[in-house]
Amino acid sequence: MKNQNEFEWLEFTDLGMEYLNETNRAKQRTGISRFYYGAFCSSRDFLNENKTYLDEKSEKIMTSKNVDVHRETSKIFKNHQKFKKENKGKIISKNLNKLRKMRNQADYDKTTEKPLSKMINESKRISDIILDSLKNLN
Numbered sequence: 001m002k003n004q005n006e007f008e009w010l011e012f013t014d015l016g017m018e019y020l021n022e023t024n025r026a027k028q029r030t031g032i033s034r035f036y037y038g039a040f041c042s043s044r045d046f047l048n049e050n051k052t053y054l055d056e057k058s059e060k061i062m063t064s065k066n067v068d069v070h071r072e073t074s075k076i077f078k079n080h081q082k083f084k085k086e087n088k089g090k091i092i093s094k095n096l097n098k099l100r101k102m103r104n105q106a107d108y109d110k111t112t113e114k115p116l117s118k119m120i121n122e123s124k125r126i127s128d129i130i131l132d133s134l135k136n137l138n
Contacts, residue, residue: 009045013038013127020120028116029106035123036103039130043096044073046134052082070100083137092133099126 012034019031044062046052053059054076061072074093076083083089102119105112112119 009038009041010131011038012041013124013131016120016124016127020124022120023117025116028120031120032106032116032123033103035120035127036099039099039127040070040073040096042131042134043077043092044069046137047073047076052076052080054079070096074100088133088137092130095126095130095133099123099130102126 016031016034016038019027019034022028022031048062051059053062058072058076061068062076074096077089077096078093080089083092102123106116106119114122
């Protein structure tokens with residue numbers, strides 16, 4: 001039974017879905033960010049729940065509130081032996097990095113490389129790839 005105070009990260013991707021057909025730029029940017037955090041937090045929690053780290057330093061980063069947890073999550077998926085089969089980890093890592101780059105643009109940059117309407121759709125697609133990949137690791 002889940003703790004009623006426990007947040008389900010997929011609620012972020014549900015919120016992102018609400019902004020897919022928006023023309024409001026703030027809502028599009030928010031959607032991009034929500035797709036990232038839904039996928040990232042699900043990925044981070046997967047590693048922590050399975051105690052999958054590269055070493056003690058990696059574990060310390062992953063169990064902290066340090067900003068390095070974003071990079072470390074991607075690094076573990078890319079390099080851990082557990083995820084080498086069929087390049088499953090590399091696929092997650094590569095897509096987390098792509099999604100984070102778009103999230104950073106949406107959250108911090110005045111202008112973006114691509115139209116926001118394309119970015120939010122791409123964010124959803126990449127988020128789906130990550131979340132599906134995580135399901136296939138179980």
